Amino acid sequence: MDRGLTAVSATDEAITGWIAAQPRNRLDAAICRLTRAADHSALWVVVAGILAVRRGAGRKAAARGLLAIALSSATANGMLKPLLPRRRPAAAELPAYRTITDPPTSSSFPSGHAASAAAFATAVALENPRVAPAVVPLAAAVAYSRVHVGVHWASDVLAGAAIGSGVALATQRWWPVRTSDEARARPVDTVPELPQGDGLVIIANPFSGPPDYDVSDEIAEALPAARLLRVTADSRVDDQLRETIAELGGWVKAVGVAGGDGTVAGAASVADELHLPLVVVPAGTLNHFARDVGVYDLQEAVDASQAGEAVAVDLGLVEAHPGSGDDPENPEVIRTRYFLNTASVGSYPELVRLREKWQPRWGKWPAFAAALVTVLRRSERVRVRFHDEWKDVWFIFVGNGPYHPRGMVPAWRPTLDSGLLDVRWLRADVRFSRLRVVAALILGALGHSRVYHQAEVTELDVELAVPSMLATDGEVVEEAGRYTFRVAKDPVPVYRRDEERWTGRDRPFQG
Structure with missing residues (x-):
């Protein structure tokens, strides 16, 4: 020595x-x-x-x-x-x-x-x-x-x-590095080419993203042959698209959307129902879906739509069952909603709200950890029945496809067309469960905690002892006593540029 x-x-x-x-x-x-x-x-x-x-x-x-x-x-x-x-x-x-x-x-x-x-x-x-x-x-x-x-x-x-x-x-x-700019998905070679947006009905949401930025003018310049709509305060995205597509008839070859995840979900539901491919232009605040697909700006959406390059992407569905269905005079009405990224029951919606509030200042992972600690301190346990068993949980997270990393805070999807749901929950029936979660987060060992559980399934039925709120893609959208989650039968083709083919090409538009 x-x-x-x-x-x-x-x-x-x-x-x-x-x-x-x-x-x-x-x-x-x-x-x-x-x-x-x-x-x-x-x-x-x-x-x-x-x-x-x-x-x-x-x-x-x-x-x-x-x-x-x-x-x-x-x-x-x-x-x-x-x-x-x-x-x-x-x-x-x-x-x-x-x-x-x-x-x-x-x-x-x-x-x-x-x-x-x-x-x-x-x-x-x-x-x-x-x-x-x-x-x-x-x-x-x-x-x-x-x-x-x-x-x-x-x-x-x-x-x-x-x-x-x-x-x-x-x-x-604690903070995994994303290893790829885009998730894996199988190519779809049957989508039509849309030169200058010909055959495309695209709707832009001026209320998404920064308040002083509206992408509509850039879309009109880049896709002059497309039919451009703008979201209005008193109408739904899906209703506007359905009405316009019905008017234009056979001319329509694809549905497009410029906005955040909530706006994109509305357009995706129309694309799924009418069996049309989807053009996505990220114009929201966070754009989780577009980022997972691998579309980072208008230029990439224009390139892919003009070349007819797309990949297959799963859409999540959740059915809300507000009643018991046993009363013939008050039949149960099932409401179906689409979600692109995640859905959740319990205190998770509040967690997402706090994380997105603090993320611009602190970064995603510190904001998530602080939000989780805050929510666990305030929240009440939820009595739920799933996997044929009643459980007390703090929340249930449902991802549209397996999220990475496993055993940790879900961050991104490595694949877009797995046909699976990623289900994660925190148990509330374990002694000192909240302290255990905080300790596991500090040690980077959440996946080894008795409080944390994860499963991948094709369908999940969740019954609640007391009706609870549902959030999809970070927004609270529903309250019901039972929810059924599944993946849509067929994936939707979403235009995505083949980066290997585009390397070195001259591009017609620079946005």
């Missing part, structure tokens, strides 16, 4: 001595400014702000990067430095022009700057590999700068970088 430490110290001194022996050059001043810019992670906060300007991978990379910095800084500076004291290099070992004023006096081991730099770079590379070639060299330069200006030994920097990278990689236990 002593020999190993002696060898490390000798190597550190040799590296510091080699740097000290290098002639003065213009990089010395730049490196001093760089190391100062990284004080208190100010440099990484600025980079995160730049990445967060654009929604999507950039914003997620920024959020993960800042989280990784917070955790790695707490580990390196808050835990390890007090436990492992080590003197810093003597100022006399380097020329004055390479040193910084007011050098730190805390323990040299490990380097907090290197830990934060490596944590941020690793986290960003996980979420957005395209910006890694810019961020990783910057992080390496910051780490090297700590040796160059004489405030750390090389081994301090290597240890700090290892800690930072390890912490960033460990965040995947």
Whole structure:
């Protein structure tokens, strides 16, 4: 052990001595400014702000990067430095022009700057590999700068970088990285091509998404041959589409929609009923469905519809049974609703509302964890019967298709046409069930908790002791005493661009 430490110290001194022996050059001043810019992670906060300007991978990379910095800084500076004291290099070992004023006096081991730099770079590379070639060299330069200006030994920097990278990689236990921009689905080669939108009836919802943005004008420019409708405050999306399609008759080849998940669900129901393919333009706040399908903007929808490229996508159905059906004078009326992503019974709708409220400020996973703790503290248990057994639960989650990751908070779908429902619930009949859930979340071990359960089924019938609210795709839509969930008989073809075929093509419209 002593020999190993002696060898490390000798190597550190040799590296510091080699740097000290290098002639003065213009990089010395730049490196001093760089190391100062990284004080208190100010440099990484600025980079995160730049990445967060654009929604999507950039914003997620920024959020993960800042989280990784917070955790790695707490580990390196808050835990390890007090436990492992080590003197810093003597100022006399380097020329004055390479040193910084007011050098730190805390323990040299490990380097907090290197830990934060490596944590941020690793986290960003996980979420957005395209910006890694810019961020990783910057992080390496910051780490090297700590040796160059004489405030750390090389081994301090290597240890700090290892800690930072390890912490960033460990965040995947609580916050899994999405491995693909789009879910798998089998191609459908029978959909018609829609040149300039010919044969397409598309409805745009100006009430979705940002209040100062309406995608209708862009759609009219990109798809001039399409019949464009706009959602009005006093009409339903599906009713407007059915009425227009009935008027146009055989000219209609496809249904289109621009809006959030609620608007898309209305259009999808019409596409399913009339056996028409669906064009989706993401124009809502979160656009979960479009993101899973792999359509990220108007351009991709235009490309796919003009080329006749589509994939098969399952739609979820839920039937609400408000009465018992035993009274012949008051027969039971079954109401059927479509859902694209998820449906839920119990306190889950409130959880979704809080998560979406806090997500823009904190990021999805911290917001979800905070919302779950808040909801579990406030909520009341629900008595339900499913799988031929009465159970006390906090909520039941039903996904339209298996969600990933298993045994954790559902995040995305790896496939779109499995024909299965993903059912998850939290038991309320286990002692200290709420505390168990919180502890499991903190440890990243929700899938191993006795409170958490999951199953994949083709159909689910849920009876409630007391009628409860139903939420579909994050919106509370119904109250009933019994619900039946299933997957629609036939998947709907949804236009999606074949990225391999489109690589390098000239595109007719840039939105």
